Amino acid sequence: MPVEMISLKLKLLPDEEQKKLLDEMFWKWASICTRVGFGRADKEDLKPPKDAEGVWFSLTQLNQANTDINDLREAMKHQKHRLEYEKNRLEAQRDDTQDALKNPDRREISTKRKDLFRPKASVEKGFLKLKYHQERYWVRRLKEINKLIERKTKTLIKIEKGRIKFKATRITLHQGSFKIRFGDKPAFLIKALSGKNQIDAPFVVVPEQPICGSVVNSKKYLDEITTNFLAYSVNAMLFGLSRSEEMLLKAKRPEKIKKKEEKLAKKQSAFENKKKELQKLLGRELTQQEEAIIEETRNQFFQDFEVKITKQYSELLSKIANELKQKNDFLKVNKYPILLRKPLKKAKSKKINNLSPSEWKYYLQFGVKPLLKQKSRRKSRNVLGIDRGLKHLLAVTVLEPDKKTFVWNKLYPNPITGWKWRRRKLLRSLKRLKRRIKSQKHETIHENQTRKKLKSLQGRIDDLLHNISRKIVETAKEYDAVIVVEDLQSMRQHGRSKGNRLKTLNYALSLFDYANVMQLIKYKAGIEGIQIYDVKPAGTSQNCAYCLLAQRDSHEYKRSQENSKIGVCLNPNCQNHKKQIDADLNAARVIASCYALKINDSQPFGTRKRFKKRTTN
Structure with missing residues (x-):
């Protein structure tokens, strides 16, 4: 199974002078990439002149302009697909609204007020949550839809013409344009500029x-990923393949095969130089045992063209990585990092053109394959x-599953619904206050109190989700269990066919940030080596968990008419026949049973394909 790529993101702490120089770098790079993307300049036009002053990128760094441009083009392709989908949806809304405005027979009239209606065509398509409005609202809504369609059409035309406008928020650095130091004073040395302009900025490694608390695990994770980054870099230095070399390995034509053999022969002859480079990094000679392990890995690599991370080689990489991490010298690493920046929270409302150098946060991002031994993802005995x-x-x-018993149960109470209703009210009142401020110039309106209440509510919600996710992961670890949930995408409450009686349910469910808590569980479970799966939600609320486990008819589970949150199983053969069970707890038990019985298509969390290919007639 191939190792997944993860990212190491380090926060830079430049001083004010370095921020100014970084700001100039980002704007200059954006200009270069835009010009190259439009075909208005090439590498020769952009190379620094003699005795150049100001910010000029070195020839080595200019090689990376095409990388950033290609990445942006790929992102634009994805944006194009999304815009086309949104445009088609808006056009359907426009047609339905026009149909309802022109033809009164195509209106679904409200039962409460005769002057309120909604497009019947939209309701027939399943948009049951669409509200009733007066005719003037639908006229105004039609104008808004036409404006949105026009805007998306213009953006699509720009994308099709390949008009690239690069934002000043990203620079891909060449491997020869930087050095990095860990040790006592971690720092990142940027040498991407011509002349004597260099940036030596410290970064955060803890x-x-x-x-204390959950921060201990974060520190441990950061330490592990840093060690993995250095191990991955050492492995890439010894056995890394460029993109062109990877393409040649798949060659079938005789001339390409000959070229591949020449490349590999050249790579084999240059391997001794790579070992010397490693010794220079370490500042010492390799021991006989270390040389033997590297030689064994080398022989296997040139035979299969793939590095097998044996136990001995993994231990050697770990040892070398820990040595490099303690060194107080700058290291030249065979990686291509990305220099990123994001606006500070207080400056997010501004346009990036108006931001000063001190209104940005700066980051350094590396791609890492965790080659070292991770927490073992063994097959767990139990299911949570x-x-x-x-x-x-x-x-x-x-x-x-072996005993077919549920050994631990927990119901977490739900204070979030009330909190979020209150939060939405505060947001609405804040909008009203802003409108009053705009309309009444000389009136002082105190909105800070509302902001404070809003901030405290969000903090309480975040704390609750963090604590619950931590307890769930601790329970899974204690019981040696794999975590199983319902498929997140299938749980979105879009247009239920049962009509108005589920509107309140859908609204209340939408108040719970299920995606947020699942991301927290996924992150914390990943640190502990616990696997997470999801199952399709079909029947999880209608089946009896005990009957499902015993492989009896499990469809006799019914909700109580007095209290819909309580259910009973009417199957006389069930051990819980006519006993009251909480409906949410029964659903959790059914989800666990689905995974244990290998039904409802269980898949690793986050890997399920979301969209089907659209067929054209």
């Missing part, structure tokens, strides 16, 4: 918060199932 609800935020259960 969390900035006090090292999770279901979301209304009365309860989450229902959690642990199933022992």
Whole structure:
């Protein structure tokens, strides 16, 4: 199974002078990439003149302009598909609205007020949450839709013409344009500029918060990924293949095969130089044992053209990486990092052209393959199932498949619904205050109190989600369980066919940031080496968990008419026959049972394909 690429993101801490120089670099790079993308300049036009003053990129760094341009073009392709989908959806809305305005028979009239209606065509397509409005609203809405279609059409034309406008937020550095130092004073040396202009900026390798609680795990994770980064860099220096070399390995034509053999012969003869380069990095000679391990890996690599990370080679990489991490010298690493910047939170409302150099946060990002031994992802004995609800935020259960028993159950109460209703009210009142400020110039309106209330509510929600995700991962670790949830995409409540009675349910469910809590669980489970799967939600609320486990007819589970959050199983053969069970807890048990019985298509969390290819008639 191939190792997944992950990213190491380090926060830079440049001083004010360095921020000014970095700001000039970003704007200059954006200008260069835009000109090259339009075909208005090539490398020769952009090379620095003799005795040049100001910011000029070196010839080595200019080679990376095409990399950033190609990345942007790929992003534009994805944006094009998304815009086409949105435009088609808007055009359908426009046609439905026009149809309802021109033809009164194509209107669905409200049962409460005769002057309110909604397009019948939209309702027939399944948009059951569409609200009723007066005719003047639909006229105004039609104008808005036409404006949106026009705007998206213009953007699509720009993309099709290949008009690239590069933002001053990213620079891909060439491997020869930087050096990095860990040790006692971590720093990043940027040498991408011509002349004597260099930036020696410190960066953060430990969390900035006090090292306690969950920050301990974050520190541990950052330390592990840093070691993996150095190990991956050493492996790339010894056995790395360029893109052209990777393409040649797949060659079938005789002339390409001959070229491949020449390249590999050249690579083999240059291997001794790479070992000397490694010794120079370490500042010492390699031991006989280390040389033997590298030689064994080399022989295997030139035979299969793939590095097999054996236990001995992994231990050697770990040892070398830890040595390099302790060195106080700048290291030349065979990687192509990305220099990024983002606006500070207080400056996000401004356009990037109006931001000063001190209103940005600067980051350094590396791609890393974790080659060293990670937390073992063994097959867990038990299953931890999770279901979301209304009365309860989450229902959690642990199933022992061998004994067919649920050994641990927990219902987390749901304070978020009330908090978020209050949060939405505060947001609405804040908008009203802003409108009053705009309309009444000489009136002082205090909006800070509303902002403080809003901020405190969001903080309480975040703390609750962090604590719950931590407890769930700790439980999975304690019971040696894999975590199983419902498929996140299938749980979106779009246009239920049962009509108005589910509007309140859909609204309340939307208040729960299920995606946020799942990302927290995924992150914390990844640190502990715990696997997460999702299953399709079909039947998870309608089946009895015990009957499903026993492979009996499980469709006898019914909700109570007095309290829909309580259910009973009417199957006389069930051990819980006519016993009341919380509906959310039963659903969590069904989810765990689906994984144990290998039904409902369980897949690793986040890997399920979301979109089907559209067929054209």
